[in-house]
Amino acid sequence: MQTTSVQDQISSAIVDGINVARLQDEITQLNLQDQCFINSMKHVDQVREFIGTPKNILGSDLTKHGEIAEHVEVGIRNARDALAGDTVRATFEGVGRTAPEDYLIDGIQVQSKFINGLGNNLEHVLKHMDKYENFGRDRSYYHIPKDHYELISKIHRGESIEGLSQKTINSIQAKIEEIQTKSEQPFNEVVRPGVSDYAEVQQGQVHETLNKHSADLEQQNDKLKDIIHDKHQANLTEGLKAAGTAAAVGGAIALSSSLYLKYKNEGKNLFKGELTKEDWKEVGLDTAKASALAGVTGATVYGLTNCAGLAAPLAGAFVTASKGVSSLVHDFYQGKLTFEEFQMNSIFVCADSAGVGLAALAGQTFIPIPVLGAVIGSIAGKFVCEILLGEDKKLAQKMEASMQLFLAKVDEVYINVINKINTEFEKIADLRSKAFDLNTNISIIESSIILARAHGVEESKILKNEDDLRSFLFD
Structure with missing residues (x-):
């Protein structure tokens, strides 16, 4: 899963770059119009x-x-x-x-x-x-x-x-x-x-x-x-561009990785023509799968960042976790996993994506090293519960009860950090429904206002409309 997490974060970075470029161009155009x-x-x-x-x-x-x-x-x-x-x-x-x-x-x-x-x-x-x-x-x-x-x-x-x-x-x-x-x-x-x-x-x-x-x-x-x-709103064309770019990059990474593994594990050198027809089929299949998954990730992250107002690294981590947990849910109902096994594997899957997401979002700047394990564990548990809401509510409730037992054993020093994270998750609510429900297609400006309030920005300093922006620029 580690490779998948990193690849998903690369797709998220691509989407974030597209979003940032669009927003920067909008700001530039608005400044030019004001001039x-x-x-x-x-x-x-x-x-x-x-x-x-x-x-x-x-x-x-x-x-x-x-x-x-x-x-x-x-x-x-x-x-x-x-x-x-x-x-x-x-x-x-x-x-x-x-x-x-x-x-x-x-x-x-x-x-x-x-x-x-x-x-x-x-x-x-x-x-x-x-x-x-x-x-x-x-x-x-x-x-x-x-x-x-x-x-x-x-x-x-x-x-x-x-x-x-x-x-x-x-x-x-x-x-x-x-x-x-x-x-x-x-x-x-x-x-x-x-x-x-x-x-x-x-x-x-x-x-x-x-x-x-x-x-x-x-x-x-x-x-x-x-x-x-209006011209700088998130749109289907740009979403397809994000998906296509992520797919191309994901495919390129997978191709390079497959060729490297062929050389490392089997000693077959591409540049010496040592790959057989079957090798190329295997490499091509791996590349195609990775490209398709990266494209889906890019499209989903684009929706989460523009419709649910999530930061790209968190959206990427959520996508990674969703794919892993959905697979485990299938195995659980097929009888291949006990609940305890499902619980443990889900936590590991989401802890992996949570760790990579945190690293991409803020490194260790805001998270003390001693509490890192508890923090990632909390985020992982939250990921599992949020994802299961879209899969099976009863299973989600059972998982939530198990998470409460986990938290009860966590040292009081770590509880404050974890509670803060849980509070932020409450604001996110059901990420899956927000990402794909067109009726909740929140505008970027509205999301930025909510984000500013969530991070404690003084109400008087938040620009809520064009009058506020005009006063900020000219007064």
């Missing part, structure tokens, strides 16, 4: 800084909203790009304050027309097109208030607009046709909606507008982080 959010807010803050000094804004109190609209347009567009991790596309760089364009988007000139009234917006577009004969014709275009654009588009599609006279509708339709004639392009290519409604960029309203955009960006950031979290 994107910080960069996004910088663009909003630049707009706040601009509107915070009204005397530097062009125009009278009645027309300052025009330049405010330009800065909101550029700032919010760039904030959205930054949040998505994209290169910002809007800029004032290289644009004079009296140039034909107000800003550039993707290197294309854009003129902003935020005028009160649907017809007035289109009238100012036409005047600008008359003044600059290439504008609106060379891929450059106009931005008008988003709410105005929606109403004008409805009129363009022939929809009725409540509150507008037919005369006004006809006038707007005529201006749309004129814009299309001058530009020789569809209306929606020459005139496009800005990110703001007309009222949103007025001096008395723009601060509230920026607050709304900030809230929207924060909400979108939360959704992006949820997507990242």
Whole structure:
């Protein structure tokens, strides 16, 4: 069983590496997204800084909203790009304050027309097109208030607009046709909606507008982080990868071991061509069995670590013990073993896996050498009882009673350590049902919270949700 225990721990280490890599990538992606959010807010803050000094804004109190609209347009567009991790596309760089364009988007000139009234917006577009004969014709275009654009588009599609006279509708339709004639392009290519409604960029309203955009960006950031979290959940594909990798490694170890034993026990040298056809069949069969078992172990450990929140070494030890005890249960019911023999063999099997599991988990750092035997014996007994719950409850109860007699003989000095271990096992409960019951597919985050509490981490220091994480990172 020693070789099996070590091989199972190797499979557990492989699974643990896959789990750790996934979690590290999730943390990296979440940190990058938080940085994107910080960069996004910088663009909003630049707009706040601009509107915070009204005397530097062009125009009278009645027309300052025009330049405010330009800065909101550029700032919010760039904030959205930054949040998505994209290169910002809007800029004032290289644009004079009296140039034909107000800003550039993707290197294309854009003129902003935020005028009160649907017809007035289109009238100012036409005047600008008359003044600059290439504008609106060379891929450059106009931005008008988003709410105005929606109403004008409805009129363009022939929809009725409540509150507008037919005369006004006809006038707007005529201006749309004129814009299309001058530009020789569809209306929606020459005139496009800005990110703001007309009222949103007025001096008395723009601060509230920026607050709304900030809230929207924060909400979108939360959704992006949820997507990242969902993408990094344990899944069937990764579970199959874990099983496949464990199978490949287990098969390789078994092949090497078989070839070595052939040389050691029978003196047959692979490199001298001394292995017969029958030898190769035997080696191949051993390799195939070991590979299949390692694959099953990898898949089971993946389920235990991700669904039941167990550490990989403990999960590996449990798998090793499960295989051994299940075999002994079969022999017991076949009459090949007495209860005493079953009890002793079960303890030995589980003590072996418990010892290897403890070594892989913590070495002897937390376990004093004098109490090692009693500790391993306790863990072994617990393994047997937990496994038997899935095999035969009556047999489990009988084994538990026997374990209580064992514990009664253990020195009082060791009892404290053993009681602590038993307390931890109570939190684990029925490992087998947890591992394979899809209804108890506990999330990694929830498991980490439970683990932190189990190890005595102060409640105030445990990050339970995104608000806690945000406060930890930024406060």
